[in-house]
Amino acid sequence: MSTPTARVLQPLGSFIKVDSAGNPFLEGVQCATCGEVLLESRRGCPKCAAIGTLEPVRLSETGKLFSYTIVHRSFPGIETPFISAIVELDGGGFLRGNLIGVEPNPAALRFDMPVRVQFDHTQVTGKPDLELLRYVFVPLVGRRPMNVGGNHA
Amino acid sequence: MPDVYVVGTDMIRFGRYPERTVDDMGAEAALLALADARLGIRDMQAVYCGNLGQANAAVGQRIMKQIGQTGVPVVNTANACATGATAFREGWIAIKAGLYDLVLCVGVEQMGKGMLGSPKSYAGIPVEGLLGSATMPASFATLGMEHVRNYGTTFEQFAKVSVKNHHHSTLNGKAMYQFETPLEDVMNAEMIAYPLTKLMCSVNVDGAAAAVLCSETKARELGLMSRAVRIRASVLTSDPYTPQNLANQDFNAVTRLAAHGAYEMAGVGPGDIDLIELHDCFATAELLHYENLGICNDGEAGRLIDTGYTALGGELPVNVSGGLLSKGHPLGATGIANIYEVTTHLRDEAGARQVPGARLGLTHVVGAGAACAIHILEKV
Numbered sequence: 001m002s003t004p005t006a007r008v009l010q011p012l013g014s015f016i017k018v019d020s021a022g023n024p025f026l027e028g029v030q031c032a033t034c035g036e037v038l039l040e041s042r043r044g045c046p047k048c049a050a051i052g053t054l055e056p057v058r059l060s061e062t063g064k065l066f067s068y069t070i071v072h073r074s075f076p077g078i079e080t081p082f083i084s085a086i087v088e089l090d091g092g093g094f095l096r097g098n099l100i101g102v103e104p105n106p107a108a109l110r111f112d113m114p115v116r117v118q119f120d121h122t123q124v125t126g127k128p129d130l131e132l133l134r135y136v137f138v139p140l141v142g143r144r145p146m147n148v149g150g151n152h153a
Numbered sequence: 154m155p156d157v158y159v160v161g162t163d164m165i166r167f168g169r170y171p172e173r174t175v176d177d178m179g180a181e182a183a184l185l186a187l188a189d190a191r192l193g194i195r196d197m198q199a200v201y202c203g204n205l206g207q208a209n210a211a212v213g214q215r216i217m218k219q220i221g222q223t224g225v226p227v228v229n230t231a232n233a234c235a236t237g238a239t240a241f242r243e244g245w246i247a248i249k250a251g252l253y254d255l256v257l258c259v260g261v262e263q264m265g266k267g268m269l270g271s272p273k274s275y276a277g278i279p280v281e282g283l284l285g286s287a288t289m290p291a292s293f294a295t296l297g298m299e300h301v302r303n304y305g306t307t308f309e310q311f312a313k314v315s316v317k318n319h320h321h322s323t324l325n326g327k328a329m330y331q332f333e334t335p336l337e338d339v340m341n342a343e344m345i346a347y348p349l350t351k352l353m354c355s356v357n358v359d360g361a362a363a364a365v366l367c368s369e370t371k372a373r374e375l376g377l378m379s380r381a382v383r384i385r386a387s388v389l390t391s392d393p394y395t396p397q398n399l400a401n402q403d404f405n406a407v408t409r410l411a412a413h414g415a416y417e418m419a420g421v422g423p424g425d426i427d428l429i430e431l432h433d434c435f436a437t438a439e440l441l442h443y444e445n446l447g448i449c450n451d452g453e454a455g456r457l458i459d460t461g462y463t464a465l466g467g468e469l470p471v472n473v474s475g476g477l478l479s480k481g482h483p484l485g486a487t488g489i490a491n492i493y494e495v496t497t498h499l500r501d502e503a504g505a506r507q508v509p510g511a512r513l514g515l516t517h518v519v520g521a522g523a524a525c526a527i528h529i530l531e532k533v
Contacts, residue, residue: 012275012284039399047394066397067302069294070347071286075272084285084346086295086400094400096285106347111302124278134283 007131015039015059016119016133024119024133026059028093037092061117062140063089070104085137087115101138114140156369157248158381159530161190162493164362166327167481170263171359175204175212178361179261180219182486186363187257190377194221197365198253203230203240203260204485216259231485233520234432235389236260237362238488242526244366245387254371260490261361262483269357286346289521290354290435294346295401297437301348304452306440308348312339313458314436315353315478321465322475324506329358329481353436358481362489364496378533382496385513385529386418392523404438407525408445408517415515415527416447423447426469426529427511428498430491432519433476443471446517446527465506473498473506488526491516499532 011018017027029041032055034048039059044051068085085099099115102108115137122132163185165178179202187193194217202213208231217227232239237260244256269289272281281287300306316336322328334352342350372381392398392407416422423446431446433439440454448469449457457463463471474480474494477487495514497503512532519525 010276010278012278012280036394036396067295067299067401069286069291069298069349070344071282071288071291072344072346073268074286074288074291075268075281078272078282080282082282082286084291084295086285086299086397092396094397096287096400098283098285122283124283127278130278132278132283134280 007129009131009133012132012134013039014041016135018133026061026117026135027056028059029054030057030092039093039095059093060090062114063087063095063117064112064114065099065109066094066111068099068109070106083109085115087137097135097137099137116140154249155251157245157384158367158369158372158377158533159364159384159492159496160367160372160377160381161186161188161192161365162363162489162496163189164327164486164490164493165360167329167358167360167483167490169359173263173359175207175261175263176215176219178263178359179204179212179216179259182261182361182363183216183220183257183259186365190365192255192365194257195223196255197223197225197257199225199244199247199256200227201230201240201243201256201258202227203232203236203488204262205231205233205236206262206264206484212261213259232524233522234434234484235488235518235520235524235526236485237490238516238518238526238528239389239524241364241489241492241528242387242389245384248366248368254368256366257363258366258489259361259363260486260488262485263359264357264483266357288346290346290349292402293435293437294349296404296441297348297435300437300441300454304455306455309336309340310455310458311348311436311440312336312350312353314433314439315339317458317464318433318472318476318478319352321473321506322479324465324504325475325480328475328479329356330475330479349435349437353478355434355477355482356479358483360481360483360486360490362486362493364489364492380500381533382499383531383533385421385531386415386527388414388418388527390414390525402521402523404519404523405441405445407523408442408519411517411525411527412446415529419529421513421529426513426515428473428495428508429469429471429515429517430474430476430494431471431517433472433478434482436478439471439476442517446515465508470508473503473508488516488518491518492528492530495530499530
């Protein structure tokens with residue numbers, strides 16, 4: 001048996017960053033020419049084709065439920081059901097992720113319901129040395145939901 | 154530029170043929186199409202072959218080894234679910250350019266059962282289920298829910314697409330399935346990704362289809378005009394940028410762009426079309442494409458399926474072959490199988506599922522990535 005070692009933190013997406021205090025946040029890019037907000041950087045802007053104009057921009061961690069599906073069957077070994085949500089972030093950018101804290105039932109979901117990005121840590125089988133940093137969406141109703149995984153306002 | 158005609162086309166019955174090879178199925182379809190044109194492989198000046206699963210393995214040349222290695226140029230295409238239509242379009246381009254008078258276009262695919270593709274990874278970690286779902290059913294379910302969001306379309310309306318297309322394929326001996334699926338069966342089938350049940354997902358099958366294309370001069374010279382079908386438009390698009398595309402593939406904008414181009418090239422509008430074979434890879438997709446192809450206004454697709462407008466016997470029958478949902482969807486073959494279906498109606502040879510008096514037909518495929526191909530065919 002190996003002795004426990006410090007796990008490596010692996011964000012699940014180039015736009016998931018961690019600040020010096022260890023707090024995760026979302027950082028996308030914005031085109032200086034057309035203003036479009038994107039998740040991942042690239043050589044040029046896919047919207048206006050300007051090259052070298054994408055600058056880092058902090059993404060909002062609130063948004064609204066744009067669309068979703070409730071996944072009952074995925075690839076073998078993937079636990080279901082879960083809500084795969086598309087969220088339109090306040091201030092720009094569309095993000096796909098799991099929506100938790102609400103029944104995976106169309107009757108329980110409302111388009112445009114406000115949601116909040118929450119970071120959490122998870123693991124996958126076969127990679128015991130990796131601590132995965134991902135985001136999920138949680139409904140934002142009335143007061144702020146409990147934070148999980150070191151997220152901060 | 155000269156007009157280009159389909160002078161021969163056919164397909165093998167779509168099904169599960171694990172004992173066969175891609176070469177063998179492609180060769181059979183090629184020979185059927187050549188026989189339909191009353192021509193042989195020696196008459197072909199170039200061959201265009203669409204296949205996705207073995208895109209690096211010279212499938213077109215392997216087909217030639219089955220039917221005659223004449224030494225002509227063979228071009229293999231891979232373009233997601235638009236693979237077959239892309240091969241067909243390359244043949245059209247070559248004749249339009251005046252390079253050739255006669256070319257053969259083949260599409261063929263051998264598929265496994267089950268969920269298409271494999272989980273997406275980030276930094277070597279499979280993220281399916283951790284960051285939502287990127288399966289094809291989930292992508293098209295999410296697009297369907299976008300339509301629900303915008304227009305209040307219902308689960309039942311999506312399900313009716315499957316009822317219709319499964320009914321259509323009971324009249325098509327070359328379809329994978331020939332059975333009725335009543336609405337309650339569709340809605341109560343295993344839920345895959347809401348609002349898509351298993352019967353609302355296209356069926357992965359093996360298959361092949363082929364078409365012989367010919368210049369007008371040559372078709373007249375060979376006396377092939379009586380059964381020839383004119384290609385009035387051939388348009389291929391890639392996905393223009395849309396913001397939603399950051400999070401989920403957008404199959405709408407790429408289709409709208411192609412539809413606009415195709416109607417413009419043909420000089421016709423959606424109201425002139427008599428039948429459509431469109432990319433119903435999932436039941437949600439068919440309703441989206443009613444609007445993307447302009448056969449109704451945005452938000453009216455649900456009502457269109459309710460009224461029977463797109464059923465055989467309706468104003469504008471859609472997917473009378475059974476569509477991808479019931480005829481089956483062998484990726485590389487689908488685009489050319491659509492051409493076969495529409496051509497067969499324009500020739501008034503579709504038997505029990507014939508759309509009476511069909512003069513103009515439209516075919517549409519759209520693949521992940523994205524690629525959309527639309528062809529408009531006309532009875533001569």
